[in-house]
Amino acid sequence: MILNLDIIGVWLSVLMTLCILSYLYGDNPFYKIAEHIFVGVSAGYIFALTWWDQIWPNLFGRLFPSYVDAGFDFSPSYIIPLILGIFMLFRLIPSLSWLARFPIAFIVGMAAGLKVYVYINSNILMQIQNSAIDFSKSGGEIFNHILILVGVISSLVYFFFSKEHKGTIGKISKLGIYFLMIKFGASFGFAVMGRISLLIGRFEELLTYSSSEFNYATPVVFIIMIIVLGYWSFRDNKTSGNEDNAANELTR
Helix, strand or coil, rough: CCCCHHHHHHHHHHHHHHHHHHCCCCCHHHHHHHHHHHHHHHHHHHHHHHHHHHHHCCCCCCHCCCCCCCCCCCCCHHHHCCCCCHHHHHHHHHHHHHHHHHHHHHHHHHHHHHHHHHHHHHHHHHHHHHHHCCCCCHHHHHHHHHHEEEEHHHHHHHHHCCCCHHHHHHHHHHHHHHHHHHHHHHHHHHHHHHHHHHHHHHHHHHHHHHHHHCCCCHHHHHHCCCCCHHHHHHHHHHHHHHHHHHHHHHCC
């Protein structure tokens, strides 16, 4: 039997995949364990990545350049984000939690200010630019531009509720509904295709790991999970039956 770190990684990969897929059977201990591991590992990974790639070089590298060799000079202005970061941790102390409002307000205000420009530029100005008809193009491209312009105007009319959707306004808004449904359908189909491709990739790996090269990881883990889930379901049903019987005895 071959046993090394690669084989252990394969078995863990198969176990985590089947644990997540076991939710198709219902909420069970395998799924809960995999869910908690995923959330915990993700949180730890993001924290470590943020600390060593952002906070350590960009903050401490500028406050303590002689200790943290990040290629920056000393910058006293970075004391302010250090203080705001410390204030954020005061959220965990009830008596000092009010201090966390200052960094939260700063983050929200800064993000709102930055997003306004990005939103106006990408969602409004670029949309207007792309909706313009360029008659110097070929016939097919002009038709596409006209179609985009009609779709944008009719979709905007659909969300115009200051006037009742009757007559011409009603017909244009109904056309906007068709454009919106096509857009939502295409987006949903694209999302489903992406998820299906990921699922196919996981199934292909499970089939690959079913060979003797990986010590039959997939069938062994699958059989063990079925046995454990069967026992867990039998015990859970038995416990529920006993509780129901006890409740019936109390109501008599």
